[in-house]
Amino acid sequence: MTFEVDKAFKYLDQLTMSIEKTEEETYLDSLVFALRAIQTEEALAFPDAETEESVVKLKELFYQEKPDxxxxxxxxxxxxxxxxxxxxQQQHVVTPDSVAMFIGYFLQKLLNDTKQFRLFDPASGAGNLLTAVINQVSAEVEGYGSEIDPTLIQLAVESANLQQLSIEFFHQDALMPLLLDPADAVVADLPVGYYPNDEQAAHFDLQAEEGHSYAHHLFIEQSLRYTKEAGYLVFVIPNFLFTSEQSEQLQVFLRKQAHILAMLQLPLSMFSSEQHAKSILVLQKQGTDTQAPKQTLMAQLPSFKDVNATHNILRKIDGWFQTEAEK
Structure with a gap:
């Protein structure tokens, strides 16, 4: 029996809207309650038969059909x-599936022979990017995520529980110290903008010389702090990262701390305007035995709907990995 994603979403949406209406909560807060309702064995009181049926149907779909x-x-x-x-709210954005899949593919290539690793997302939001990557790689992954928004972190926890994934979440400002041992790899769709806490920003090399510091710069520095030597970091970054003010400071910092492995520009068709366009930046934290790549992989990614062009770019990436392995 094939699990029908659209059918399951229809029931989940129906349940969420019912909670939204009766509890007078936002859709996202109601979704937290809906995901909990699916997972609880207790008898819950619902306002009408239709809502009760949604819960029953969802439990059937999730527990009897056993979807992956x-x-x-x-x-x-x-x-x-x-x-x-x-x-x-800027943090209320879901990283597109095609981007999450590509990040998972790249990480799989980087950690090809690794049977088990620790993965950290310092801007985990509702956990979609983190869980998409964990689901894609073949290794056993111990996941960690940090998120300050109370609704998003609750959604992340419920989502990870329903998927039966081993992820520990920190409900805090990710730029404050974390009770986390360094991870083997980091993934993040970087929050873009200014960081309002100047006092905390002063603990970073990338603090602005005057005014507020860029949050996306500080997230890169914080991620490197919580990555093992020779570990990998894959970020979704704004295209202006290396051309905006304070970018020179960032480039100097990265030359000391990391090797830039790849810079892959995402298709412009994915974004509402050129100024919102993004790229994937792949780094390796410097270590005793690490060295810069012979050549940084630079590419403009095609529309992921163009199968032939996507295959061509994947061949180019495979070729780059082969060249680097020979080195």
């Missing part, structure tokens, strides 16, 4: 996209 983790993530992702549509 990735199918469960996709159902939750559809609800997240609906809940975040039109949101004015």
């Amino acid at each position: 983790k990735e199918s469960i993530r996709k159902v939750i992702q559809l609800a997240l996209i609906k809940g975040m549509k039109g949101s004015t």
Whole structure:
């Protein structure tokens, strides 16, 4: 029996909207309660028969049809996209699946022979990018995420529980000290903008000389702090990262701390305007035995809908990995 993602989303959406209406909560807060309702064995009181039927149907779909983790993530992702549509809060954005899949593919190539590793997302939001990457790699992954938004971190916890993934979340400002041992790899869709806490920013090499520091710069520095020597970091970055003010300071810092392995520009068609366009930046933290790549991999990624062009770029990436392995 094939698990129907759209059908499961229809019931989840129905349940979430019912909670939203009766509890007078936002859609995202209601989604937290909906995900908990699916996982609880207690008898819950619902306002009408239709809502009760949604819970019964969802439990049947999730526990009797036994969908894989990735199918469960996709159902939750559809609800997240609906809940975040039109949101004015910058952190209320879901990393597109095609980007998450590409990051997972790249990480798999980097950690090809690794059977087990620790993965950290310092800006984990509702956990969609982190869980998408964990579901894609073949190794056993111990996941960690940090998120300050109370609704998003609750969604991340419920999503990880429903997918039965081993992830520990920190509900805090990720730029404050973390009770976390360094990870083997970091992934993050970097929050873009200014960091308001100047006092905390003063603890970073990348603090601004005057005024507020860039949060996206500080997240890169913090990620490197919590990455093992020779570990890998894969970021979704704004295209202006290396051309905006304070970028010279960032470049000097990165030359001392990391090797830039790849810079892959995402298709412009994915973004509302050129100024919002993003790229994937791949770094390796410097270590005793690490060295810079013979050549940094630079590429403009095609639309992921163009199968031939995507295959061509994957061949180019495979060739780059082969050249680096020979080195």
